[in-house]
Amino acid sequence: DDDGDGIPDYLEVDSDKDGIPDYLEDTDGDGVPDYLDDDVDGDGVPNDQDDDDDGDGIPDHLDVDTDGDGVPDYLDDDIDGDGIPNNVDDDDDGDGDDGDD
Incomplete structure (x- = not known):
């Protein structure tokens, strides 16, 4: 996606x-x-x-921007753009499954 x-x-x-x-x-x-x-x-x-x-x-592994906000995931505090910081978000990738994040 x-x-x-x-x-x-x-x-x-x-x-x-x-x-x-x-x-x-x-x-x-x-x-x-x-x-x-x-x-x-x-x-x-x-x-x-x-x-x-x-x-x-x-390199692609540094270029991923899951939420399309212009900030690569490796620098983004909220990679899925849901307004919840990664460090407290149970579902960082927004796939609905917090077990694989």
């Missing part, structure tokens, strides 16, 4: 809410829609081996 709206990406028409439907989105401009592209960011590294999928120079 890349945009943090509670709907899994595979069920959304526009998973990142940028106004471009996923079936048309072509991040690297190579004419191949991302869902069919083995190298979405066009850096020559296949998606399954790429640690920076969006090509912004920030």
Whole structure:
């Protein structure tokens, strides 16, 4: 759920809410829609081996922004954007299951 709206990406028409439907989105401009592209960011590294999928120079594990507030999760005091700080939130990722947080 890349945009943090509670709907899994595979069920959304526009998973990142940028106004471009996923079936048309072509991040690297190579004419191949991302869902069919083995190298979405066009850096020559296949998606399954790429640690920076969006090509912004920030490794994916540091680039995650669950609530879409512009603050990466590793710096965010409230990663799910529910107004409850992570240190007291039983469900930090907003999945409804506090056992895996």
